[in-house]
Amino acid sequence: MLLLTVLGALLMMPPLVYVFDQPIFHFGIPQIVFYLFVLWLLLIIGTALLARALPNDDSTDSGDGDR
Amino acid sequence: MLSADFVIATAVGYVGLLFVLAYLGDRRARSNKKSFLHSPAVYTLSISVYCTSWTFYGAVGNAARSGLEFLTIYLGPTLVFVGWWFLLRRLVRISHNQRITSVADLLSSRFGKSSRLAVLITCIAVIGIAPYIALQLKAVTSSIQAVAGSSEFGQGSLKGIDDVGLAFGVAAGMALFTILFGTRHVDAKEQHHGVVAAIAFEAVVKLAALLAVGIFVVFVGGGFENIFSRAAEAGITVDSENTFDARWLTTMALSVAAIVCLPRQFQVTVVENSNENYLKVASWAFPAYMLLMSLFILPIAVFGLTTMPAGSNPDMFALTLPMAFGQDALALFAFIGGFSSATSMIILESIALSIMVSNHIVMPLVLRFSSAGTGDGQGVTSMVLMARRFSIVLILSLGFFYFFFTRDSNALAPIGLISFTAIAQFFPAVIAALFWREASLKAATAAIAAGFVFWVWCSFLPSFESVSPHVAWLLQHGPWGISWLRPEAMFGLDGMDQLAHAAFWSLSVNILILTVGSLLTSQSALERIQASVFVDVFRRGQVTRGNFVLGSATANDLYFVAERVLGERRAAAVFAAEAYDAGVDPDMLEPSQDFIGRLERELAGSIGAASAHVMLSKVVSGSDVSLEEMMQMADETQQVIEYSQQLEKTSAELRSTAQQLEDANAQLRELDSQKDEFLSQVSHEVRTPMTSIRSFSEILLETGDLPDGQRRHFVSTIHQESLRLTKLLDEILDLSALERGERSWENLPVDPEAALDRALTVCEALLRQRGVVLRRGQRAAPSIVEGDADRLCQVFINVISNAIKYNDSDTPVLAVTSSIRAGKYIVEIADNGPGIARQERKLIFEKFSRGQRAVGDQSGAGLGLAISRQIVTRMNGSLDLVQGSLPGACFRIRLALRR
Numbered sequence: 001m002l003l004l005t006v007l008g009a010l011l012m013m014p015p016l017v018y019v020f021d022q023p024i025f026h027f028g029i030p031q032i033v034f035y036l037f038v039l040w041l042l043l044i045i046g047t048a049l050l051a052r053a054l055p056n057d058d059s060t061d062s063g064d065g066d067r
Numbered sequence: 068m069l070s071a072d073f074v075i076a077t078a079v080g081y082v083g084l085l086f087v088l089a090y091l092g093d094r095r096a097r098s099n100k101k102s103f104l105h106s107p108a109v110y111t112l113s114i115s116v117y118c119t120s121w122t123f124y125g126a127v128g129n130a131a132r133s134g135l136e137f138l139t140i141y142l143g144p145t146l147v148f149v150g151w152w153f154l155l156r157r158l159v160r161i162s163h164n165q166r167i168t169s170v171a172d173l174l175s176s177r178f179g180k181s182s183r184l185a186v187l188i189t190c191i192a193v194i195g196i197a198p199y200i201a202l203q204l205k206a207v208t209s210s211i212q213a214v215a216g217s218s219e220f221g222q223g224s225l226k227g228i229d230d231v232g233l234a235f236g237v238a239a240g241m242a243l244f245t246i247l248f249g250t251r252h253v254d255a256k257e258q259h260h261g262v263v264a265a266i267a268f269e270a271v272v273k274l275a276a277l278l279a280v281g282i283f284v285v286f287v288g289g290g291f292e293n294i295f296s297r298a299a300e301a302g303i304t305v306d307s308e309n310t311f312d313a314r315w316l317t318t319m320a321l322s323v324a325a326i327v328c329l330p331r332q333f334q335v336t337v338v339e340n341s342n343e344n345y346l347k348v349a350s351w352a353f354p355a356y357m358l359l360m361s362l363f364i365l366p367i368a369v370f371g372l373t374t375m376p377a378g379s380n381p382d383m384f385a386l387t388l389p390m391a392f393g394q395d396a397l398a399l400f401a402f403i404g405g406f407s408s409a410t411s412m413i414i415l416e417s418i419a420l421s422i423m424v425s426n427h428i429v430m431p432l433v434l435r436f437s438s439a440g441t442g443d444g445q446g447v448t449s450m451v452l453m454a455r456r457f458s459i460v461l462i463l464s465l466g467f468f469y470f471f472f473t474r475d476s477n478a479l480a481p482i483g484l485i486s487f488t489a490i491a492q493f494f495p496a497v498i499a500a501l502f503w504r505e506a507s508l509k510a511a512t513a514a515i516a517a518g519f520v521f522w523v524w525c526s527f528l529p530s531f532e533s534v535s536p537h538v539a540w541l542l543q544h545g546p547w548g549i550s551w552l553r554p555e556a557m558f559g560l561d562g563m564d565q566l567a568h569a570a571f572w573s574l575s576v577n578i579l580i581l582t583v584g585s586l587l588t589s590q591s592a593l594e595r596i597q598a599s600v601f602v603d604v605f606r607r608g609q610v611t612r613g614n615f616v617l618g619s620a621t622a623n624d625l626y627f628v629a630e631r632v633l634g635e636r637r638a639a640a641v642f643a644a645e646a647y648d649a650g651v652d653p654d655m656l657e658p659s660q661d662f663i664g665r666l667e668r669e670l671a672g673s674i675g676a677a678s679a680h681v682m683l684s685k686v687v688s689g690s691d692v693s694l695e696e697m698m699q700m701a702d703e704t705q706q707v708i709e710y711s712q713q714l715e716k717t718s719a720e721l722r723s724t725a726q727q728l729e730d731a732n733a734q735l736r737e738l739d740s741q742k743d744e745f746l747s748q749v750s751h752e753v754r755t756p757m758t759s760i761r762s763f764s765e766i767l768l769e770t771g772d773l774p775d776g777q778r779r780h781f782v783s784t785i786h787q788e789s790l791r792l793t794k795l796l797d798e799i800l801d802l803s804a805l806e807r808g809e810r811s812w813e814n815l816p817v818d819p820e821a822a823l824d825r826a827l828t829v830c831e832a833l834l835r836q837r838g839v840v841l842r843r844g845q846r847a848a849p850s851i852v853e854g855d856a857d858r859l860c861q862v863f864i865n866v867i868s869n870a871i872k873y874n875d876s877d878t879p880v881l882a883v884t885s886s887i888r889a890g891k892y893i894v895e896i897a898d899n900g901p902g903i904a905r906q907e908r909k910l911i912f913e914k915f916s917r918g919q920r921a922v923g924d925q926s927g928a929g930l931g932l933a934i935s936r937q938i939v940t941r942m943n944g945s946l947d948l949v950q951g952s953l954p955g956a957c958f959r960i961r962l963a964l965r966r
Binding site: 001002004005008009012013014017018029030032033036037040041043044045046047048051054 | 135138142145146148149150151152153291292295311312315316319347348350351354355358362365
């Protein structure tokens with residue numbers, strides 16, 4: 001999870017982001033736009049998978065039972 | 068063609084719908100904990116209040132003006148949510164444990180419950196958010212203008228009202244709506260389920276609207292490819308040359324800070340969270356929501372630039388594009404979407420800020436100038452609500468004034484970033500609060516204050532450039548012509564982007580002061596305790612120490628305070644629960660250290676940690692612990708946690724020793740009272756036969772000429788009474804000797820069957836006299852138990868004679884059975900008498916208790932069963948009353964077989 005966060009951050013920042021910053025088009029979309037959205041999507045999928053793998057934390061269900 | 072009147076009517080109708088939703092949501096959440104409102108989906112949607120009209124309108128404008136930069140505002144929060152395990156989870160857990168209600172509350176609680184820090188943060192938040200509120204007002208106003216300004220007919224009743232009037236109307240309406248909504252009652256946890264339900268609904272509306280516009284644009288433009296290639300022909304390209312520079316990093320960092328520290332985000336993410344597991348869903352669902360929101364922003368911007376006439380406002384493309392293509396329904400939907408995003412932000416932000424203002428500024432002042440313990444039960448609650456209503460009006464007024472002064476500035480996004488920079492000043496302190504044990508109050512306060520000063524100078528002030536020539540001159544030349552103090556080029560740092568410049572200076576100074584200051588200053592004891600509570604939240608579970616010594620606080624005083632703050636019902640509930648846990652009557656409740664701590668947290672939910680602490684300190688005289696004591700406590704805790712299991716063990720031993728002492732003490736006291744009772748009972752029992760002996764002997768002495776028969780009768784009565792007395796005294800001696808363990812005997816192997824037979828033989832005469840039928844049930848095989856044969860026989864005789872004596876049936880029956888079960892020798896002696904009433908079942912083994920239905924000629928002193936039980940216990944057995952085979956009573960004697 002830490003790895004995913006750090007990796008995501010690095011890939012969004014210069015200088016790594018320059019690697020993809022070329023005037024090329026995929027499906028009519030500039031590559032850099034395409035790259036950022038795909039990276040974003042991968043981060044979301046990765047987080048979803050990780051969250052699923054975690055056990056539920058039952059120790060602190062702090063619903064408002066006291067009202 | 069849309070008219071302004073129609074659009075405004077729609078907006079008002081929409082607000083009405085929201086109100087109904089919020090009302091229903093509140094009712095539903097109250098009545099039913101398991102409703103869909105308590106779900107990760109609603110939680111995630113409420114977090115989407117992050118996407119305001121800045122997203123809906125401003126991001127398009129931003130994309131049109133500077134390409135991809137708009138993405139950073141969503142990529143930053145994405146990173147925070149991807150790493151939720153480290154930051155958000157910790158934040159939520161701490162806030163649940165400590166009943167934190169806002170960012171100000173969090174920091175003040177961490178830094179020794181300092182009310183000064185809370186006030187500072189609240190003031191900064193209120194001032195810093197003003198531009199953000201202004202942005203929403205501006206967006207709503209512009210969108211209404213965009214609809215109305217497109218035609219003469221469209222103006223409708225807006226003729227002659229300029230945008231200032233319109234914005235004022237919007238602000239006033241919002242204030243009213245927020246007051247109606249968010250200040251209906253004070254909740255201990257500051258959770259507003261109804262509002263959250265409405266916000267979640269708005270999140271769906273704004274997403275659907277933006278997607279609808281986006282899909283429409285892509286459809287009209289002939290697909291992504293077409294849109295981008297047509298734009299390229301027109302000379303419009305997505306400028307990525309200069310995108311990834313200092314500004315990219317700055318906006319990314321600011322948005323990371325904003326998603327955590329913005330009052331409304333803290334409110335929905337942390338305070339309104341009712342279950343930590345919801346974070347798991349939100350961790351991917353909220354970034355996904357933002358991705359969907361941003362998906363069509365670039366196409367809308369690019370398409371707008373290529374098709375709309377030059378000079379049209381790119382911020383409004385989402386609204387003006389559908390109108391330009393004559394899609395009135397879609398335009399209306401877009402308007403409602405933008406309106407949604409603005410209203411949800413304004414409502415939640417002002418509620419969150421008003422909580423901060425009332426908890427950290429108004430309440431402490433009230434507490435300072437009034438003495439705790441006066442006022443009526445509802446005083447504080449109504450005061451809190453009033454304070455909140457006023458602060459909502461204040462907050463929206465500030466937003467409106469900011470709008471009024473800077474209405475000439477064009478774009479939406481830069482205004483929002485001014486607020487982000489202000490709010491980001493809290494972020495270093497928040498991170499330090501959660502992870503760095505050494506961070507100290509003085510350093511945090513100084514750091515935030517310094518960052519704020521830099522923000523005012525470099526970011527807030529320059530935004531008035533277009534309004535005030537004075538400010539413009541100042542920007543040009545610096546104060547008093549000192550050029551290295553120019554707000555946009557501090558210390559000669561020229562040519563930097565203005566936002567990056569402001570963020571760089573304010574945050575650098577902030578972090579520098581925080582780190583260096585914390586290393587140089589020392590913490591107070593209370594800070595140290597709170598620091599370890601925060602930093603070790605996952606290591607030590609829910610342990611939170613109360614920081615009070617027990618002074619002369621009575622439960623009554625505390626109840627008074629609780630009642631003032633929480634209202635009568637909740638206060639009573641809290642105290643009743645405590646009394647129930649302690650196992651005492653609520654009136655007899657002794658306030659313990661833990662309870663005061665718990666009460667403080669409970670109050671903190673309503674009035675903030677610092678205020679609650681002040682309030683209780685006032686009540687609990689002897690207020691705070693002496694410094695040395697606190698130091699010791701804090702150090703001890705730390706040592707226990709970090710180095711030595713030893714200490715923990717020692718303290719556990721001490722605890723158990725203390726517990727044992729306490730138990731022993733309690734036992735002694737119990738025995739003492741038993742002794743007194745025993746004595747009084749004995750005197751009572753002795754008195755009765757003595758009285759009759761005395762009176763009869765007096766008669767005999769005084770009257771010389773009694774008939775012989777009568778004299779004999781008197782003498783025999785005296786004799787009988789003396790016998791009874793002797794027997795009673797013997798029994799008492801026997802019993803007390805048994806209890807003291809003086810009359811001990813050697814537990815030898817005996818045959819219980821033989822003892823039982825002997826007892827039956829002894830009781831035979833009595834049986835015959837009363838005409839009781841002895842029903843001999845099955846008998847155990849000869850066996851051996853440890854005990855004393857005579858004593859065992861005594862027990863049997865006792866029980867059997869009881870069964871005979873108390874049997875008032877016409878055909879009395881006595882059943883004796885014995886058996887061996889599970890290594891125990893068991894005798895059951897049952898009768899068909901009246902049985903023993905339920906309420907007496909415990910009592911009959913007590914001294915001097917005879918059954919209520921004792922037949923008149925009962926001569927027992929009520930010691931038999933007590934003695935028998937003592938004896939059986941000595942033989943490691945038990946004597947109990949059980950459900951027997953016959954309708955009456957049944958006694959069961961169990962003895963362990965000799966192995």
